[in-house]
Amino acid sequence: MGSLIPGDGGQFTEYLWDVLMAMQPPKRVGLIRKLKEPPAAPKFDIAWYGPQWKIFLKALRDEDCSYWAEIYEKAFTNNFQLDKGEYKRRQEVPEEIKNLGPAAVGHYLERLKDQLTVSRLNEARILILGDKGVGKTTLARKLIDPNANLPDENESTKGVDTTLWDFPGDELRARIWDFAGHVVTHAAHQFFLSERCLYVLVYDGRTDNPERLKYWLNHMKNHGGNSEAVLVVNLKDPHQPQLPINTLQEQYHLRKVFWLNLEKDNNKLEEVRSYIHTYVREHPTWKKTVIGDKDYAVKQELEQLFGPRGNKNGEELISKEQFERIVQKHQAPKPEQLLSMLHSLGVSFWYPDLKGYDTLILNPEWITDGLYAIINWLANKKEHCILSDNFPQAFADQFGEKAMRFPKDKHAFLYDLILQYELAYERDLVERELLFPHLLQEDQPKFLPQLDAIDSLLARFRCNSPLPTHIVSRFIVRHHRQIKNYRKQPQVWRYGVVLEGNKGNTALVRVVNWQLEISVKGPKPKELFVPIMDTLKDIFEQYKAQDSQLEYKIFENRWFDSEVIRELEATQSPLVHQADPSGKLLPLPSERFGLPSGLHVSGNMTFFQGDAQYHDASTKIETNVTFNFQECNVGLQTDLGDLITQLKEVGAELEAKELATAQQKLAEAKEIQDQEKAKIKMGKGLYRFLNKVNEEGTKLNKLVKGLNDGVSIAQDIAQQYNQIADWTGLPQVPKAFLKGEAGG
Ligand SMILES: Nc1nc2c(ncn2[C@@H]2O[C@H](COP(=O)(O)OP(=O)(O)OP(=O)(O)O)[C@@H](O)[C@H]2O)c(=O)[nH]1
Ligand SMILES: [Mg+2]
Known part of the structure; x- marks a missing residue:
């Protein structure tokens, strides 16, 4: 991939590419792709781009990216001389600003250029x-x-x-x-x-x-x-x-x-x-975080207003008008831009999306105190709903005389902020009542619909650690209009919800251990399933650390990743359909679950029906595609046996016994098909043992290193254990098990 500007190692082009990808509408991308990968020779000749060049620049300007338009234009008129200072500044744009997109990055850089000197935020x-x-x-x-x-x-x-x-x-x-x-x-x-x-x-x-x-x-x-x-x-x-x-x-x-x-x-x-x-x-x-001197002067004055060294005795909030006067006084450009820049740098808070409020918050604690006061007030009362009319009471109870910090005309702002953060939904629009799902009772309702029938759509997000409550409560907020009532009680609790779709479809979405499960049943389940999955994918996207794995249940106890489904269908591997009593074929899994982007499968896919073929084909799929627990279990037991024998030989009776217990549990889990049950049966004994082996300086670590082949056996054990742990949801041991000692 060529770089438009020599000497930038391709990063500039990469970055610009991101800029362009972030631009709407997407149809411009096709046009811009031409610019990204021009033929080697004429790329420095502006004429090569023809009339599209002007369209491209206009597109950038329309998207509020005139900074970038100028950079591109200059590149040609300057004969691709790199402005090193400017380039360095581009590299040092703070992440928070970059996250706001190319326009904001451009604004930030333009502001720096327009001001005489720069100051560090410090x-x-x-x-x-x-x-x-x-x-x-x-x-x-x-x-x-x-x-x-x-x-x-x-x-x-x-x-x-x-x-x-x-x-x-x-x-x-x-x-x-x-x-x-x-x-x-x-x-x-x-x-x-x-x-x-x-x-x-x-x-x-x-x-x-x-x-x-x-x-x-x-x-x-x-x-x-x-x-x-x-x-x-x-x-x-x-x-x-x-x-x-x-x-x-x-x-x-x-x-x-x-x-x-x-x-x-x-x-x-x-x-x-x-x-x-x-x-x-x-x-x-x-x-590295720098801002222009005029912007810095504005920031200093805001801090003075709030109180010298932030001692909280000054103003906590000011109006936008007041802010604009300060900006004018210091002759800083474009106050709107400055507001959002200071917000993203965490200097002061400004929410342009909350229309109708012209408040700039100088003390970050004003927002946190306000939000947490409402949450704590409810939690103390073991309630989860609050009327906006009760805000004054909540602040009075939480802050006493200091409740004056939250005057009545600011309550609507906090109310809307809670909605924007998806911490609550409006249970009653007229009365203005908020419901916080994460404060609901923890236990699920006594009666839940049975949704794991043969024709239900079942999916799950498997995580490597407990899910933050906000994932499910955020989901509830987004789908609250569909919450189903049972005997006049809404079926929603802290960790789950029952939803009702349009055409008699019902869904259950809930957290079970470290996974989020989705089951949908009804005449047209896909119509409810697909939007639910879209919301969840969107939410999980923001919680990357959860490392969630999305799987769909195709057969009894067989879960497949969507990629595997795709592969199976594309390679026309024999796929099994549930033995539908009517003998009718169910649609392809991708079709059934409404997986995104159509698959190119030709007509000669083999389908099996009835029990005999079911087993036949599912075994085949299991060995080909998914993890074979029994096989791995047996292999692991053999290796454990080796290690046990060796430990006994050097007189490490206690350690050998501990390992034998883990081996026994593994043997007992061998026939279990259900991951959750296998996990419970195995317990964390082996995990703990392996961690001790791995930890430098422990007795076990020394013992194993002293054995013939001890290290490589332990590494084999760890590798097999990790495969099983992946399948059952047990914790993993480090990939670089017994670092630096490979081969013993
Ligand atoms: N004896 C002793 N007490 C401690 C020590 N560290 C904290 N504490 C006490 O433990 C209690 C809790 O400590 P905090 O620092 O308030 O704990 P926190 O993590 O801020 O708690 P939250 O704000 O409730 O989340 C306080 O009463 C502390 O005085 C310690 O090293 N020794
Ligand atoms: Mg504390």
Whole structure:
């Protein structure tokens, strides 16, 4: 692929390509593809592009991308001389701005060009996450002042507290966001987790639940872009928990782990402080974020209004008019653009999509306090609905006299923000009542429709860790108009919902363990199934860390990935149809589930009917395409047997016994067809054993390394175990099992 501008290593063209792809309408892409891959010789000759060149430039300008139009034009008139300074700035556009799309990137760069000098933003963000009571607030306070007192026991954080950490002698400072650990607040946290932050996870050393670490690391992975994490294990007592640090470091950007008692280990605390300080100071991210001097002056004035050094005694909100006056005073260009830029950089908050509100928020805590006040007020009362008329009561109960911070004319803004964040839906449009699905009761209703019949459409998203509640509650919000009533009760709970489609179709969508299951039944199930799947795919797209695998159930207990279905149909492998009592053929799976984009299957696909062929063909599919649990199980048992014998030979009786127990469970699971049941039968014994083998310095690790072939047997075991774990949904052991020791 050629680059339009020599010397940029193709990145500029790549980037431009993204710009163009992001442009609507898509029909322009065909035209632009010509520009992307021109023939080698005439690519530097503008004439080669003919009249399309003008159309292309106009298209860019129409899409508010005049910056990019100019770059392209200049490239030709400049004879492809690269403006190195400008190029460098393009490379350093902050991720938050890039995420807004090419127009915003152009605006950001244009603003820099239009102003005399630039200033660094110099404010890093540190986000502290972890379960309730683990010591997040303790850490937040001790980072700023190591001698700070411990918080009182009843001082639990309500939503988010933010404080500034000044580094003496450094231009830089950090804003610490200390999040609440209480589970009712988690759904709202994601709106304040951003990219280019340092995440600090706190874990209570007295607990033994490493899954919780994964939960928080997934939060970071979902919303934090390339941000990295530091883990602080708070050793409130001398117990040292076993944590799969290596595994986590392989899967997440986990940079460093500290083990300390936050109350007593002052030396260790100093290490944490100095590590974070150095990290923030030396990390290129914050050094590089620059804005023009006029914009900087506006930002400074906003901060002054809010209170010197953000001490929260000043204005929390100002009107757009006030803002525009400040912009005028400092002769900064285009206030609208500046508003959205400051929003994306986290300086102040502005929601142009919420029409009719002209409020600019200077204190981020105003929004978080407002949102969490409503959520906590409901949670305390064990309720999940609030009328907009009850907002004043909620603020009064939560803040007492300070409820004045939320005057009545701002309630509608918060109400609409909750809707925009999809934290709730409007249960009653006239009365203006909000329902928060993540506050509903946890248990499912006693009676649920039976939707796993032979002709139901069944699909599931399998995840590698617990699903954040917001995935399903967001789904409920989007489909709330279809919620089905049973005996006048809406069938919806915290982890699921029953929906009713147009033509007597019914759907059940719910979380079961680590997966989200969808089943739809009715005369035309596809009509309900397809929109449900579209919504879910869209939502899962935003939670990439969940690493979800989407599968469809074609036969009894046979789940297939859509790609496999496609392959099977395309290669005309014998596909089985359910033995329909009427003898009627069901449509192809892709057809039945309404999988996107048609398949090119010719007419001579073989179909089997009846039991005999059913088994015949399904075995064939299983060995060809899907994972064969029984075979892998037997192989794994043999390898375990080898290791057990060797361990016994060196006198490691206890270890051998532990492994024999795992082997026994595996043998018992062999005949089980259902993944979930196999998982339960196997348990986590083998997983724990393997982790111990893998952890440098443990007795098992040394033992295995001392055996003949010990390492390679262990690696084989790990590899087979991972295949089974993948199938059952058990946790994986690291891919690079026993690093650096391959071959023994
Ligand atoms: N003895 C002792 N107590 C501690 C230590 N760290 C925290 N605590 C106490 O544990 C309780 C909870 O600590 P916080 O820092 O408030 O916990 P948190 O993670 O902010 O909790 P939430 O805000 O509710 O999510 C407080 O009463 C602290 O004083 C420690 O190292 N030793
Ligand atoms: Mg706290």
